[in-house]
Ligand code: SF4
């Protein structure tokens with residue numbers, strides 16, 4: 070079944086442990102600190118890039134329910150691992166791939182660097198290594214490699230690891246690094262269906278705490294990152310203009326029409342060819358008796 | 374129809390600026406690979422596509438003139454337009470080749486291009502365009518081949534070409550259908566159909582004439598990739614303004630390519646008669662003007678109907694509205710009026726203006742689709758994006774390839790039998806072009 074991550078932003082402290090864990094897990098270089106406090110609060114860096122696959126956003130939002138009427142809302146943003154990803158549908162060489170268990174992965178050995186995925190993604194996620202001579206596309210992969218071969222080391226500090234430690238480590242391994250690092254439980258990893266049920270349970274239990282919307286349940290056809298929040302999502306930088314239709318569903322009809330269109334075009338063109346040849350012949354025959362007009366024997370334009 | 378190379382000096386005063394620009398472009402091309410995309414272009418995560426893609430789209434739309442002309446002459450039996458066939462194909466071959474060069478510069482990892490041959494994605498417009506353009510270039514080369522055989526008297530090669538180019542073409546169409554459908558039976562249907570067409574339209578027993586299946590393949594492949602270039606943008610309903618985004622983008626791209634292709638072939642022929650001091654093909658151009666009129670009416674009717682049906686015509690406002698009006702009025706209405714009567718189509722000034730405007734209108738449409746009509750949400754988590762201006766390297770690469778296309782077009786016309794042989798009676802004096810407006 071399909072795995073997903075649920076972030077309950079009401080439990081997020083903005084500590085950015087996930088952001089740091091992501092850097093470590095993906096071995097990504099640091100970025101130069103650049104704060105835009107007026108617009109972004111303490112968010113750093115300003116956007117995802119080939120060096121940053123996940124970023125914690127800061128929003129100070131007016132909320133009458135909060136003490137002093139202001140509330141900080143933090144959200145861990147990254148690839149949404151769409152159920153029907155635009156990036157995968159864009160890619161001409163299947164370098165981007167939707168795994169059956171949820172993650173959208175990338176293989177730089179196939180990639181042409183055409184950057185169509187960058188254009189197509191409705192969430193602005195894939196980024197290119199602009200400072201490289203061989204620029205790969207970079208983005209979060211939901212740590213699919215960790216999920217696949219989650220194995221705890223048999224040794225701990227030079228000694229055989231006790232079974233309970235092994236079990237603990239294996240469990241920590243079998244999650245994306247960001248989820249494993251989250252100290253408050255704001256991030257949860259599991260089956261998408263189960264997480265959705267949990268999200269709706271929380272909304273029902275504490276309607277005063279949440280807006281009644283699970284972001285990602287239906288957006289752009291549904292995503293594997295799900296969010297709960299205390300304030301409307303457009304106030305904390307989420308796109309709320311995407312609708313429920315998946316992006317690829319817009320291009321599938323046109324692309325499926327290509328093979329039949331090839332056959333139809335061939336038939337049509339052949340038909341036109343024979344018809345217009347026949348007309349040229351008839352015209353030439355009619356003109357033939359008039360020997361003094363030799364040009365008329367040449368088929369003339371008969372378009373339109 | 375007999376053709377011959379134009380008798381003229383290979384290098385003229387025009388060659389110097391063209392060659393200089395080509396040299397600068399070559400340097401820019403080297404710089405792009407030496408320093409990387411980030412350092413030499415103004416492309417970014419917010420603007421992953423820029424000037425080069427605009428040039429590709431425009432160029433392919435204009436080079437649509439090659440398939441439209443071939444279709445008119447060989448499929449519709451528009452014998453009158455035969456004089457345009459070879460120059461149009463030569464122009465198309467150069468254009469598509471240089472589009473491929475642009476793509477090499479634009480791709481981040483172009484050396485992985487062979488992956489296109491070993492992967493089979495579903496429903497990727499980029500994959501469709503890549504294969505379709507690639508195969509079409511080979512068909513264009515085959516269409517052009519007899520010009521070369523004729524020049525060097527390679528009759529044996531020409532016979533081989535006549536026998537085997539249809540076989541290759543049918544195989545290419547079958548392969549393409551398979552790659553796009555992933556269905557053997559679909560590919561089999563296409564292969565059998567095109568093989569039957571190839572057999573029925575084979576060149577006459579005296580082994581003269583062009584295998585018509587080449588032309589049918591050229592038109593088919595062109596229809597497919599011209600429309601799929603529009604499909605590329607179907608994945609951006611959230612970014613492209615609704616005045617441009619439409620579920621029928623593919624059809625609009627195809628129809629507009631026909632119009633701009635005809636316009637370009639007309640302008641090409643006008644330029645050729647002027648530069649090489651050949652007579653003005655008044656009769657042919659007036660006929661093309663009439664076909665252009667039809668193409669423009671069909672395209673802009675579809676364009677406006679599409680926008681109206683989605684309720685966007687009533688909501689016209691602001692900068693996007695202005696851009697749309699420029700496109701539709703300047704590129705559509707004005708040329709349609711200029712071409713509306715036979716008398717107008719026989720006058721030089723209205724004909725030239727109409728062709729120019731028709732071409733510019735479609736060019737502007739492509740600029741709007743890629744850049745001006747895009748509302749970019751920015752890289753996650755989003756925010757205001759700075760405006761994109763192409764860098765010097767981007768301009769040099771693109772402009773130098775246009776220069777190269779012009780230069781090689783002229784060179785080809787002087788070395789190869791591309792342009793029709795002029796009747797000995799035709800006035801070949803410098804003033805001939807003016808005198809010819811009578812006809
Ligand atoms: S968020 Fe973007 S990059 Fe991630 S799966 Fe969806 S379309 Fe692909």
Ligand code: SF4
Nearest residue numbers: 160180181183184186
């Ligand atoms: S840049 Fe690479 S991953 Fe993205 S669409 Fe192109 S080939 Fe696929």
